[in-house]
Amino acid sequence: MSYELIAILMFSTMMAMLLTGQRVFGAIGFVAVLAALLLWGEGGGEMGFSAAMKLMKWYPLLTLPLFIYMGYMLSESGIADDLYKMFHVWAGPLNGGLAIGTILLMVVISAMNGLSVAGMAIGATIALPELLRRGYDKVMVTGVIQAGSSLGILVPPSVVLVLYGMIARQPVGQLWLAGVIPGLMMASLFVLYIVVRCKLQPNLGPALPAEERNVGWGEKLRLLQAGILPLLIFFSMTGLFVMGVTSLVESSAVGAVAATVAAAVKRRLNRQVMEDTIRKSLGVTSMFMWIIMAALAFGAVFDGLGAVKAIEGFFIDQLGLGPWEILIMMQLSYILMGMFLDDTAMLVIVAPLYVPLVKALGFDLIWYGVLYTITCQIAYMTPPFGYNLFLMRAMAPPEVTLSDIYRSIIPFVLVMTLGLALVTIFPDIALWLPNWHYGR
Numbered sequence: 001m002s003y004e005l006i007a008i009l010m011f012s013t014m015m016a017m018l019l020t021g022q023r024v025f026g027a028i029g030f031v032a033v034l035a036a037l038l039l040w041g042e043g044g045g046e047m048g049f050s051a052a053m054k055l056m057k058w059y060p061l062l063t064l065p066l067f068i069y070m071g072y073m074l075s076e077s078g079i080a081d082d083l084y085k086m087f088h089v090w091a092g093p094l095n096g097g098l099a100i101g102t103i104l105l106m107v108v109i110s111a112m113n114g115l116s117v118a119g120m121a122i123g124a125t126i127a128l129p130e131l132l133r134r135g136y137d138k139v140m141v142t143g144v145i146q147a148g149s150s151l152g153i154l155v156p157p158s159v160v161l162v163l164y165g166m167i168a169r170q171p172v173g174q175l176w177l178a179g180v181i182p183g184l185m186m187a188s189l190f191v192l193y194i195v196v197r198c199k200l201q202p203n204l205g206p207a208l209p210a211e212e213r214n215v216g217w218g219e220k221l222r223l224l225q226a227g228i229l230p231l232l233i234f235f236s237m238t239g240l241f242v243m244g245v246t247s248l249v250e251s252s253a254v255g256a257v258a259a260t261v262a263a264a265v266k267r268r269l270n271r272q273v274m275e276d277t278i279r280k281s282l283g284v285t286s287m288f289m290w291i292i293m294a295a296l297a298f299g300a301v302f303d304g305l306g307a308v309k310a311i312e313g314f315f316i317d318q319l320g321l322g323p324w325e326i327l328i329m330m331q332l333s334y335i336l337m338g339m340f341l342d343d344t345a346m347l348v349i350v351a352p353l354y355v356p357l358v359k360a361l362g363f364d365l366i367w368y369g370v371l372y373t374i375t376c377q378i379a380y381m382t383p384p385f386g387y388n389l390f391l392m393r394a395m396a397p398p399e400v401t402l403s404d405i406y407r408s409i410i411p412f413v414l415v416m417t418l419g420l421a422l423v424t425i426f427p428d429i430a431l432w433l434p435n436w437h438y439g440r
Contacts, residue, residue, distance in 0.1 A: 010035050010301070025287070029294035032301050039301070050300070052293050061292075063172065065285040066252035067157040070233075070259040071109070072277045077263035079230055083108055086224055096198030096205030098134060099144045100191050102127045106148030107155060107187050108230060120149035124396060137204040138400050140197070143408030146392055147190055147416070150377040155183035156238065157252065159288065160347065160376065164369045166292055167351045171366075173241070173248050177434040178370050185429065186374070186419045193415050229266075233258040298352065323361040327371075330354050331420075334375045335382055346376065367423075370430040374420045381409040381416075 010031055017027035036044030087101025094100065106123060123145035131141040153160040156176035165172040198205040237255040240246040246254060263269040321329070330350075337346045351372075358368045381389060392405050423429050 006035070006039070010298075014298075025290035025294040028291070028298050032294060032297035035301050036297070050297075061162075061166070061289075062249045063157065063252040064159065064162055064288060065281055066249075066256045068159070068284050069277060069281040070252070070255040072280045073256070073259040073263055073273075074230055074233070075109075076273045076276045076280075077266065077268040079262060079266065079268075083230060090224070093207050094195075094198075095202045095207050096194045097207060098127075098131055099136065099141060099194045099198070099205050102131065102141070102144050103148045103187055103190050103194070106145075106151055107183070108234070109152070120145065120392065123149055124392065128396065128400075132397070132399075135206050139404050139408045140194075140204050141408075142392060142396065142400055142405055143410075143412045144190070144194065146381055146389070146405075146409055147412035148187075150380050150416075151183055151187060153376060154179045154186065154370070154373050156180060157255075158373065160373055161369060163288065163292060163295075163347055164351065164372065167295060167347065168355045168365050168369065170369060174366050174434040174438060175369050176248075177437055178366050178430040179373065180433055182370055182374065182419065182423050182430050185422070186377075186416065189415045189419055190412065193411060197411075229262050233262060295347075295352070323363070326357070326361060327363065327424075330357075331371065331375045334372065335379045337379065346379070347372070364427065364431065366434060367427045367430050370423060371420065374416065374423060378413055378416050378420065381413055 014027050014031045017031070033044075038044075083105055087098070087104055091097035091101040091104075102123060105127065109123075128141060128145055131144075132138060152158070156179055158176065158179055161175040161179055162172050164170070165175050194205070233255060236258060237251050240254060241248060241251040260269065263273065333350070334346055337350070355365065355368075359365060389402075389405055389409070392400075393402055396405070
């Protein structure tokens with residue numbers, strides 16, 4: 001059997017296992033270790049062990065549990081609720097103001113957690129009921145929450161970019177800085193869309209009634225002070241890193257400690273909050289570590305087969321495609337896979353194949369990491385099985401139907417496609433900040 005056929009058999013077996021509902025790390029790791037044993041005998045069984053050792057020696061991985069802990073601490077202690085109350089009062093007088101505030105809330109939650117699931121949970125439980133009660137169009141606000149929560153995998157500390165850095169062997173610090181401007185640009189495009197849409201159709205996002213807008217300045221400043229606390233945590237953490245005072249891992253430790261101190265200052269740090277935070281942080285961290293380990297083992301088998309070189313030869317020599325044509329095909333494949341898989345599964349399945357190809361084509365791997373992440377954002381919301389669609393269906397109230405959810409994402413997918421095109425055409429949108437910081 002040829003090595004190309006073996007590679008296709010491995011890939012198809014793994015996809016079949018995933019489609020039957022097997023856990024991502026179980027399917028990938030099982031196929032990798034079984035293939036290694038069949039191909040190389042007893043010695044091949046050490047590939048899984050080698051992947052585990054490589055994982056344990058990767059120092060930047062320490063950032064993963066610390067950032068996840070920080071996000072859950074701020075969420076479980078109710079500090080995220082304070083943020084939404086602040087946006088509610090300050091942005092409410094505008095048409096679509098609460099929807100704009102929800103996008104801003106999602107940006108801050110993304111900067112505190114790095115996971116889209118956290119933003120979705122907070123948006124669906126805190127913002128959505130309030131927006132519906134205020135008479136906002138249910139289709140529009142459902143799209144707002146889904147689009148806003150997708151920023152969690154782009155705005156630092158993005159967990160997805162940590163995983164990409166591990167697999168592509170790229171500095172996580174540069175990847176995070178590369179995601180800052182595209183993430184803020186994407187959020188700004190969302191806000192611009194809401195402003196224009198609600199200007200043309202004010203009934204979609206009515207302003208707060210006059211009696212609710214007449215909040216005293218004392219109350220406004222108190223809410224502003226409550227909302228500034230998590231922003232201070234984020235900027236102290238990232239600011240120290242950008243200035244070179246702390247390393248990446250040290251910055252994550254600063255964020256975790258600052259979040260705990262903030263919860264204590266707010267008098268919300270109790271046994272229940274600590275238990276919930278630690279349990280959820282350990283669960284998510286363990287899941288990602290298993291997935292990374294399985295991906296490393298799978299990638300090692302593919303490297304041993306020479307499958308990466310075969311794919312390069314197929315696209316470049318046999319099909320005769322140009323670099324940009326190949327890049328577009330890869331991005332389209334992510335969107336297709338996003339109909340069935342989450343971002344982590346997509347990354348660990350194809351990154352070991354695509355990253356060497358991207359490098360061979362002469363593209364910057366930091367820039368490509370941002371392209372991949374934005375494409376994942378789009379894939380998250382692509383019917384029929386986009387990851388965010390079913391998360392929203394599980395969390396939304398009964399009056400929001402699956403049809404509403406499908407319709408809600410159409411304009412936001414178009415906006416995100418525009419953002420992807422801008423970053424593709426103008427790579428400096430992603431590369432300027434890391435080049436500036438690390439070139440000083």
